Amino acid sequence: MIVHNDRPVVMETPLELLRRYRITPKEILYIRSNQVYEICNKLDPMPLKGGIEIIGMVTVPYTLDVSRLKEMPQKEIEMVLQCSGNGRSFFSKRVKTSGTQWVKGGMGNIRFKGVPLKVVLKRAGVSPLASFLTIEGKDSPSIPTASDFEKSVPIKEAMDKAILAIEMNGEPIPAVHGGPVRFVLPGFYGTNQVKWVHRLRVEAHETTNVAQAKRYRVPIDIVEPGEKISFTFKNSRPNWYQRIKSFIWEPMGGEKIGLNKKILVKGAAWNDGKAPITDVEVSTDYGMSWKRAEIDMPTSPYAWYLWQCEVSFNKKGVQEIWVRATDALGRTQPIDGTIYWNAKGYEWFGIDKVSIKVI
Structure with a gap:
């Protein structure tokens, strides 16, 4: 594995390993963590326990008992999991970009299995005025004063396709890959596949959290290489849908x-x-x-x-x-x-x- 950072862990898969398997094994799957969650820096799974809060624009807010997820309807999805920065080093051949200089191995082809999100949200009763789902994980910023990490996605896409995954490649999700419960939305970049889920917020607008409003965005209009802009919701869009x-x-x-x-x-x-x-x-x-x-x-x-x-x-x-x-x-x-x-x-x-x- 190619180690880009050790805290939080960032590792890339060499193509020599990636090409050996149609389904990428957990041992060689790339790792990208935005924040530190010490007890989850391992391939062993975490116990399927705890709670996930369902709050916001819902009729009945409640806390989902994670241990019950196994008993609920399941759906399995084979999908490409890819960091939105994968290939960043190729941009840098023109003008250097910020961030981890990923080559090609910030991705893998994975099978995730879990409970369809619509099953979980149906019990809460989603308001027809809701437009976004904001997902929070249990991890914390490495700098105490920094903003915590959370992501917003379109509520319709989430209701149609997302799952609360509890398995990866037929096994409990390894802790370092987001277990015990990971939010999974196929077709979207990895930054939206929030690890260690503990809260879901049904909302009218995208979160203004730094990870959504200032990071993980691209300009709507083409910019000159080397030009830097201050992102707003009007001049940029979030890293949602994976490009071909x-x-x-x-x-x-x-x-x-x-x-x-x-x-x-x-x-x-x-x-x-x-x-x-x-x-x-x-x-x-x-x-x-x-x-x-x-x-x-x-x-x-x-x-x-x-x-x-x-x-x-x-x-x-x-x-x-x-x-x-x-x-x-x-x-x-x-x-x-x-x-x-x-x-x-x-x-x-x-x-x-x-x-x-x-x-």
Whole structure:
């Protein structure tokens, strides 16, 4: 694992490990914690106990007994879990961005299982005037005077798709990955998948918490690389929906390939689940032409689409392999991802490029 920070823990998965599994094992799944929660810095699960407050714009506020979650209706979701800063280092090749310089491994393909949020909120009676759900975890700021971490998401999306997850890959969620209960909303970036849930607030507006109002946002309008702006709710939007993305994990950068030898280029693609990915294309001539890859369609719209494409090179020296994905809504990846440069380096989704040496 690539260790970016030890307090709070931030670790990235090398692609050499990520490519071995369709479902990413807990032992190699990336770790991103915004705050410190000492008792949860471990892969062992925490006891399924405690309470989750349901408050705000509801008819009957109540505290959900966490130990009862196992007895309630369950739903399992296979989905890509990805930090919104994944790929930040590629923005920094243009102008340095702030934050952890993630490469490609701030993600994984996971199965989460838990209670549909609509089951939990139905008992409370959600006001028709409510627009957002704000989620709080049990963790605390590493600096006592700092603002606590909480996130808001659209209430309709949460009611339709979210679960209070108690299992990951068929086991109790490891403590470091948010157990005993993690808020899970497929298609959204990892920052919204709040760990160690202990309070849900049904509200009319997004929280003004720093994590929602000043961090984890991108400008609505394109900015010049190097330009910094002070975020407001009008000039920016939150890191909610994952951008369409693809990447290459075979061959790895720097590998040597035989002249005219046929090889299989492999990798994965995904988006926010709003439309199926219809095309994954590979280029070996710097985007002059593209070849369609074979796609292994997932059973879940939020999961990895594994793909492969046979190519060969007829010229020696350093060459590049490019890949891009397109979905049924026509959304695709820009050749130059830095056109969406932002000072915090969020939501990288440029085409993936791997350099190899043909011998």
